[in-house]
Amino acid sequence: MVNESYHHENLKSELIKNGLKLLDEEGYENFSLRKVAKACGVSHTAPYRHFRNKDDLIIAITLKAEHKFNSSLQEAINSYPNDIKSQIKEMGYTYVKFFVENPEYLRLLFRSDLKKHLNNENCKILKDNVQPFGTFYNTIVRYQSENQSNDAGSITDLNALVLACWGLVHGIAVLISTKDFVYEGDYLELTRKILWSETFL
Amino acid sequence: MVNESYHHENLKSELIKNGLKLLDEEGYENFSLRKVAKACGVSHTAPYRHFRNKDDLIIAITLKAEHKFNSSLQEAINSYPNDIKSQIKEMGYTYVKFFVENPEYLRLLFRSDLKKHLNNENCKILKDNVQPFGTFYNTIVRYQSENQSNDAGSITDLNALVLACWGLVHGIAVLISTKDFVYEGDYLELTRKILWSETFL
DNA sequence: CCAACAATGTTTACGATGTCAACATTACAA
DNA sequence: TTGTAATGTTGACATCGTAAACATTGTTGG
Structure with a gap:
């Protein structure tokens, strides 16, 4: 494993966790995919490997x-x-x-x-x-x-x-x-x- | 009056009316200032002559x-x-x-x-x-x-x-x-x- | 009547955002 | 080991809110 930070491993659950946190802190209106990605220390399109779109992530957070x-x-x-x-x-x-x-x-x-x-x-x-x-x-x-x-x-x-x-x-x-x-x-x-x-x- | 369509006259109430309509038709999430402006046949920043920002228009619609x-x-x-x-x-x-x-x-x-x-x-x-x-x-x-x-x-x-x-x-x-x-x-x-x-x- | 001025609308520009396509890296299975 | 799927990145594009500079029009005091 050359670059050990390339694969985040369990990014999916991390996105949900940080997403919920972001939602709590900044409110629904100010929630954005890119902020969640940044909070996970990952590029802004990485979430698309785990969720089809923004709503899909929100649904996961909702659950x-x-x-x-x-x-x-x-x-x-x-x-x-x-x-x-x-x-x-x-x-x-x-x-x-x-x-x-x-x-x-x-x-x-x-x-x-x-x-x-x-x-x-x-x-x-x-x-x-x-x-x-x-x-x-x-x-x-x-x-x-x-x-x-x-x-x-x-x-x-x-x-x-x-x-x-x-x-x-x-x-x-x-x-x-x-x-x-x-x-x-x-x-x-x-x-x-x-x-x-x-x-x- | 050279260009009679330059001044829209009562654009403010038109924005509120079309805004409410847009809200009904496309829902809250798909509501945008630019769409309302376009619906009124006006440039996308014209609403700023009557409302300070998007929320300000929404408040007016709410009333x-x-x-x-x-x-x-x-x-x-x-x-x-x-x-x-x-x-x-x-x-x-x-x-x-x-x-x-x-x-x-x-x-x-x-x-x-x-x-x-x-x-x-x-x-x-x-x-x-x-x-x-x-x-x-x-x-x-x-x-x-x-x-x-x-x-x-x-x-x-x-x-x-x-x-x-x-x-x-x-x-x-x-x-x-x-x-x-x-x-x-x-x-x-x-x-x-x-x-x-x-x-x- | 006309010259300022306020009101109203436009053009342009910028940063944030969702999303797609192309590419890079890694893990894993044959 | 090698190819393929999983996962992450870069770059691009359209849409959006919004600010600044500019254009047009209505109005008003001289």
Whole structure:
């Protein structure tokens, strides 16, 4: 091996790692392939040996971010082993907290335009790995099966219940992290107040 | 007047109009100043006589989009003149419907990174014109003042109630329009089911 | 009426970016 | 060992945002 720095060895994972870091530090708008390449100490077209284009790298980064997100949700669930209602509340709180602390991840995990350009392979990969959504969904399913509410007027349609729960926490996360909801107090405390009220579940 | 096409007259409003159109047609990612300029039949730097930079034009477009959005919400409210509960439900439904039908507007109206770069003037302009948020907020305020619920466990904190209602509809809108919530049926029907249940208000 | 001047539009130029083609280097398998 | 695939580099090109210098037009005070 004459020039030991020519082949970077595991450049692919390095690109993903530095890409995620760059995304955190400089934001989605200022993310560029060339910066990621430079961060890896490699020429500006080297990424094209591992990813077909910019979006392809972003998708890979997204999968990593989704994994981190899912770990947070699972951890929340595990903290209430035998109380499914608390599991949901804690999971919701964690959901909001995660995106408030990592605003850029919202751009990553919820990009409508990205899904349009997905080819079949990538689409399948995304579906298979969308663990956060599976986690959320499955928890609600368990809640409903254990808790057959016969209250008149409550949401009985499973899909409606999932959309309502998921939508609530997602919307709260977005409004806080985009600073569209202006409030002088503690956002997370307000979130806790909502999720632990009787109105929600 | 030798060359009658030199001065475009009201280029500013033309740029905003064509910009919004371009945004609708090609999406946020493919939006460029030069395309807008070309659409107006003008050189690629002409926009700089009316906007300081790209973001400045986008802000102007955002204000126009916000106005359209707000009109929709107001219309929904007006359709139930004396029933504030129905006003909120209908407004929420309209909120979701609007963004499902205009997915790009989500990128416009809820951009965290944009607000970071705002100077004081633009920030004030945005605040003053953020009618949708004012509309939403005021409606909830009226609801709470007319409807002093003493139910144990219900949300009594005004800010919490606003964040919950707003977050719910916003989250539903995002999840549907980004196609993250996958469902084989009618999304808007599901939304209606949620908002008209007793669980929500 | 006309001479400044402000407003508005154009030309040119530069650096950053995504991406492609051609080439160089290395690893590995026959 | 030799050829071929994998991986990295160089160079080029089009698009983009943006600044500087210049051109044209509308307006206004003398």
